[in-house]
Amino acid sequence: MAGNQEFDADRAQDFRVVGTRPARPDGMDKVTGKARFGADMNMPGQLIGKILRSPHPHARIKSIDASEALAMPGVKAVVTAEDFNADAKDRDVLTNIMARDKALYEGHAVAAVAATSRIKAQQALKRIKVNYEILPHVTDVDAAMQPDAPILHDDMFTQGLDEKPAKPSNINARHEFGHGDVEKGFAQADIVIERDFKTAATHQGYIEPHACVANVGADGMSELWVCTQGHFHVRSQCASLLGMDVSRLRVTASEIGGGFGGKTTVFIEPVALALSRKAGRPVKLVMTREEVFKASGPTASSSMRVKIGVKKDGTITAGEASLNYQGGAFPGAPADFGAMSAFACYDLENVKAVAFDVVTNRPKGAAYRAPGAPMSVFAVESVVDELAKEIGMDPFDLRLKNAARDGSKSSYGPKFGKIGLVACLEAAKAHPHYAAPLGPNQGRGVASGFWFNFGGETCSNLNVNEDGTITLAVGTPDIGGSRASMCIMVAEELEVPYERVRAIVADTSALGFNDTTEGSRVTFSSGMALIKAARKAKEEMCKRAAMMWDIPAEAVYWAEGAAHPSGPNAGDFEPMTIEEIAGSAAKTGGPIAGHHEYNADGAGVSFGTHIVDTEVDPETGYVKILRYTVVQDAGKAIHPDYVEGQFQGGAVQGIGWALNEEYIYGEDGRLQNATFLDYRLPVASDLPMIDTVIVEVPNPGHPYGVRGVGETGIVPPLAALANSVSAAAGVRLTDLPMSPPKVLKAIGATKLAAE
């Protein structure tokens, strides 16, 4: 957990703006409908793009004949795989955005049309003739690992084995993490519990579908307006996929109606660019909801086995996990992250997690909030819960006894620095929720979770305007309130009112490369960049004041939004405000700015602990959530409303995953529920108010102590719900989602067993 010592404990005693809850700068536009999202952009002369998608889960594409479509009035271009750069860096993305030899899942793009209207484009799709040779398919992770399973990629030989396998398979890679000797550990245990678990694939469920408008000029200069979490990444990928110079593509990020990791890659953007390049006109492409479900990037489904041994005094002697994740038709299921996270909450002598990254005939997975962790942690925290019951120990006491602490060797290798798990567990245990009484058919579950958090490449600018207000340019799209947090941190640093600072998300031509808004990195990385930029601007403003006062720059300090002479010896001057300094900048050397660019290190890991009460209807298996409390370490909450919002949002998405959300495939390999009617996201009335407790154990790697908070919140709920529902139903549930038919069946099964 390297990273520089950035945290300033003295300064943290004395925050004025940090920790307050000002109105969000984007709020007014969003509530009045003025905010411009992906589909709100239109360009003069634009065409509408539509994508032809494979109806088959696995098929060889023998030929594509678009001549009839191209002959239709209003149809201006058709593109297929041939229209993309076959030497693109990321071959998987190249093949995913437009199928090449084979369609690998139902919904896989096969061709695309640009026409003068949506109807014409849709009609043209029907006239494109694709000759398919249907191949056997597989959508289940365990089935895909069988030796006789249909093979998706003839060149996939499992990586991470001692020897390269003789035959290709659907297992892309094996990952292993851990230390010690688990067999020895299990031998020392008084009780060992081993269980199998399953989780269904879920979708991020963002409300705004993918949308973009592309415009490739006759000279090759191109612009792309897009709803994304990372426009710099979109630029790199699109430039590579289309074989163009990065400098020729300018990407602007729209406002974003949810991403949660699902908008960290490209799907339709390169297609829109290819269509525009071919048609010579701007092309707008917007996914339907059905396309979002079938052809964007849901998260992995999993099949897992977890074994944990414990002594009667509560000492966990060993933990072992075997995780199979399928991440769709291409490598990249977050099995490795699952294995790394599985036991991260525990300080164990003997721990081993093995994970397999498996391909199936499903859409290529994308990131989803703490990718890979919720599933493995669900399995581990379920077994820990069962062990606590088995030895008659309070589930918090068992967790506290074995908790990862400052300096613990983590289950995935590095030593933890300063971490907040124990603080979270103690706060949860002391919370009134944990002591509240329960009624019949009600149960309480607790679970903890962890996420790494990320720093990454960051480049931010700060400009002091001529009236002394501040404009910030950041390269990380605002998906969770980061513009407000940026303004707060700069206002804090410059000691000016929050209202004097405004932030925009700048396009790709205005800043150096920025990593995507992912890994809970923005408040940490872009925030630290802007704090450093503000410090540079402060230094510059002190210099300008010194120049005007004609005293040495070292004799000037910054306070209360103004330059001050350091004492009577330096000179007898009234403080010079930021407005005065900015107003006379022309005379002292020109515009005043600060900027900072770096590859941020030192993102502190974040832990959280959740408590949930549920009631199970024993006659229908319906689960009602009665009460929910999230306790999580934020390091330092810059804007507590947003931090609480992240905690609540993570919990709600986890609740959906635990109870009713799932990708349901038929025998035919087709997705059965590609609508919000049948893909059952929780609705507002399903949920109680989610209570939150912000724990603040400062991250040494950030000047204000910030840890990322966006992802950890989705990690504990699957297990917390499973533990709660299992307690309420009187039977252990190990298969997510715990939909009513499954719960009712489990209750029935137990009743029979009891008779």
Place this chain on the structure above:
Amino acid sequence: MRYEAPGTIEEAATLLARESGIARVLAGGTDLLVQLRAGMIEPDLVVDVKRIPAMMDIVEENGGFRIGAGVSCARMGEHAALVAAWPGVVEGAELIGSTQVQGRATMTGNLCNCGPAADSVPGLVAAKAVATVVGPEGRREILVKDIPAGPGKSNLKKGEIVESIFLPKRPERSGDAYLRFIPRTEMDIAVVGVGVSLTLDADGTITEAGVGLGAVAPTVLDVEDAAKAIIGSKLDEAALEKLAAAASAACNPINDKRGTIEFRVDVAGVLAKRAAKIAYKRAGGK
């Protein structure tokens, strides 16, 4: 696609009868417009019935209620006398969609889509409601339960339109109720739906009953055995068990994305009991 908005039902029926291509009736449009946008259907003719005055009212008639086919579910919920007489029918209609959808969606549209899980239909079947249908051969009356033929298929003939649904006069000491099972609390589609209507005598014995079951067979079922199970009882435990068994026995469901066969069979019995208890209480039973 042609759009027509005639002023009389006879004109509407003629338009539909004459159309050789695909014709659709537009009432609230909460299903039709979604299907159009999704490209699921491409009709040649859409006939909007909202300009037909006779189809836009709730009228009290011989002590019963005639509900025009274009009346929105929200308006049903605002009609105090209708709610008082047929709370179960209204609560079924009011479960369709969201608040916004309620302002447009109609009970007749829900019926004529012939979805097995239509929320407003089990209550109508339990109530023995009658639909008035107008077509090229004139006007006829048909029991609501006889309109659906299967998922998405109706027994109406070409050119026929439902003009209104009639709920008969309620005897004293009557009550009805509708319950559905969904895994969420709203914005979902019934996995099982049960409507129960009953009438009591002075000492609380059930003299008449109807039980409609939704989402457990290709059409909404009128379960006479379930009604018989409680007629003559005061809804004691034994009668409730017989009711549940009859409801479960009537089920002929499928396994699908919304629920399993065994779940639907079990829960049909559970909800029948629960709905009967509510209806019994509403009828003044104790």
